[in-house]
Amino acid sequence: MTLLLLALAIAILLAIRVPVPFAFLGPSLVYMAIEGQSLGMALRTVTNAASSFPLLAVPLFIFLGALANHAGIADRLFRFAQALLANVRGNLGYVAVGTSVGFAWMSGSAVADAAALGKVQIPAMIRAGYGRRFATGVSATSALIAPVMPPSIPAVIYAGLAAVSTGALFAASVIPALLMAIGLCIVVWMLVRRMDHVKKGVFNRAEFLDSTKGVILPLVAPFIILGGILGGFFTPTEAAAVGVVYIGLVGLLQRSLTLKGFIRALTETVTTTASIMIIVASASLLGYILARERLPQMLTELVFAITDSPVVFLILVAVLMLILGTVIDATAILVLTVPIILPIGNQIGVDPIVLGVLMILSLMIGLLTPPVGTVLFVTAAVSKTRIGEVFRGSLPFIVPLLVICVLIIAFPDAVMWLPGVLGL
Amino acid sequence: MTSDQQPQRTGILRRTARYITGIELVIGGVSVLMILVLVFYQALQRYLPFESLAWTGELARFALLWATFAAMGVLVTTHGHIALELVDSLRNPMAVRVIQVISLVIVAAAAFGMTLEAWALVQTQGIVKSPVLRVPMSWVYIPVLIGVVSTTIRALIAAADIAIHGPIIAEVDEDQPEVAGL
Numbered sequence: 265m266t267l268l269l270l271a272l273a274i275a276i277l278l279a280i281r282v283p284v285p286f287a288f289l290g291p292s293l294v295y296m297a298i299e300g301q302s303l304g305m306a307l308r309t310v311t312n313a314a315s316s317f318p319l320l321a322v323p324l325f326i327f328l329g330a331l332a333n334h335a336g337i338a339d340r341l342f343r344f345a346q347a348l349l350a351n352v353r354g355n356l357g358y359v360a361v362g363t364s365v366g367f368a369w370m371s372g373s374a375v376a377d378a379a380a381l382g383k384v385q386i387p388a389m390i391r392a393g394y395g396r397r398f399a400t401g402v403s404a405t406s407a408l409i410a411p412v413m414p415p416s417i418p419a420v421i422y423a424g425l426a427a428v429s430t431g432a433l434f435a436a437s438v439i440p441a442l443l444m445a446i447g448l449c450i451v452v453w454m455l456v457r458r459m460d461h462v463k464k465g466v467f468n469r470a471e472f473l474d475s476t477k478g479v480i481l482p483l484v485a486p487f488i489i490l491g492g493i494l495g496g497f498f499t500p501t502e503a504a505a506v507g508v509v510y511i512g513l514v515g516l517l518q519r520s521l522t523l524k525g526f527i528r529a530l531t532e533t534v535t536t537t538a539s540i541m542i543i544v545a546s547a548s549l550l551g552y553i554l555a556r557e558r559l560p561q562m563l564t565e566l567v568f569a570i571t572d573s574p575v576v577f578l579i580l581v582a583v584l585m586l587i588l589g590t591v592i593d594a595t596a597i598l599v600l601t602v603p604i605i606l607p608i609g610n611q612i613g614v615d616p617i618v619l620g621v622l623m624i625l626s627l628m629i630g631l632l633t634p635p636v637g638t639v640l641f642v643t644a645a646v647s648k649t650r651i652g653e654v655f656r657g658s659l660p661f662i663v664p665l666l667v668i669c670v671l672i673i674a675f676p677d678a679v680m681w682l683p684g685v686l687g688l
Numbered sequence: 689m690t691s692d693q694q695p696q697r698t699g700i701l702r703r704t705a706r707y708i709t710g711i712e713l714v715i716g717g718v719s720v721l722m723i724l725v726l727v728f729y730q731a732l733q734r735y736l737p738f739e740s741l742a743w744t745g746e747l748a749r750f751a752l753l754w755a756t757f758a759a760m761g762v763l764v765t766t767h768g769h770i771a772l773e774l775v776d777s778l779r780n781p782m783a784v785r786v787i788q789v790i791s792l793v794i795v796a797a798a799a800f801g802m803t804l805e806a807w808a809l810v811q812t813q814g815i816v817k818s819p820v821l822r823v824p825m826s827w828v829y830i831p832v833l834i835g836v837v838s839t840t841i842r843a844l845i846a847a848a849d850i851a852i853h854g855p856i857i858a859e860v861d862e863d864q865p866e867v868a869g870l
Contacts, residue, residue: 283771304809327720475821541752
């Protein structure tokens, strides 16, 4: 009964536009007061979650992406990919995907990726005669590669919650992220075939060489960050700090990072970090209450009454994440569901790393669906396009992402191949 | 309602809010830079003959807490908190206005609850010391208290502002979209 009331209160608050963290905090504080918990207990739970050591990587990876954006690296990656694929028909579609892959190695946030790349990619595609729906669709969907490809902010949060190796989760995410890129390129190929007005360009050697110069130093960053983590040289948090310092130095050396750009990147980092961490913190208080009300045990019994098959369990998790991802923020879902789902997965025999990769990918699809599809909103804003138009443009590109979810469920060992090779 | 049609929100309260926002963002920015420097130092001390400082990790964790709560109130003013904005699409502006005011009053109530919690911790945790730095934990909670007080006041001001001037319609600047969330 208490749980139902709590769920109802949160649902009502969310529906009347109360921000997610306060929709969680309000009913949780009332619960704590009614249950006679000592004053200060709720805030201690909240602050413990907001000052966890593994989560120190969150602001640093956000800063890395923001700094890379304000140092003009997104623009340079776009120019390089455009020069490289100039003589490919429908090149800008592939360029959008390729640039997102390149930027994803430095940014772990889909929203940051959509904001940084969308404003370059979409106008360029529209100028070249691609439809607005196609341009916004491919740009928005490509942005989802960032939170899956390491360094991924949801992966840092999941690893912290599940107490698994962030490095192993990063390594396990590489193949699904690359499959996402391949899948999106296939859809681009299929759609571009029907665009008779889109012609091939001409490869310009001078432009290619000139644009290559601009990306050589930035593209060393992923090797430092991921090489540092996967090679055991740094922890993920330390690698993020080293990456920030490196990208800052590259920006200074290439004279593309101004003081104004640095301050804007820092401000964006503060606000984005706060918006994520407040949700983590408030959801952890709610998680404490759910655990106190024995919800995990009830759900475990329910799941075991349905199945003890890892495949069926993973299908249920993916469907649940896809549904929840459309209505609740992904960070909140991770903080609320991981402590419940993970023990069930462990009992059924699902690897926590595979579970993490599947949960993150399924949840990220929710960033493209109304009503809380933040990537949808940002893409619509940067391209001055209606949200419905962006959503319709994204639909064909969501298909390969769903196929990859199915592949992860069907072949979990493939996900674990790279961590195994690297001994993580 | 477009931005042109939205009433101009000016006055001393606005200017004061802008200064406070600046101060809070500076605290948040300094906290993020502290995390960067401390974690970078940790990375360096693995490979360079620097003195190993055990407190860097603890201070970085506190800085993350301070950065989070420093910007908590700012996000109320800038509408940066993640929320379902379905009600904004209602055709009746009065209904939107009422719902937005109620929503902000609830935010203020929740933040006030957190203020009471933070005040209790500041008052009682002085005898507890942090594990490495050995600073009273009440000090750690002071920036948190300031953050939740700011959130309460900002939510009340925003509610009054909307009640007087009408609802805020979510708009995203093309040049600087809200880059928040995952």
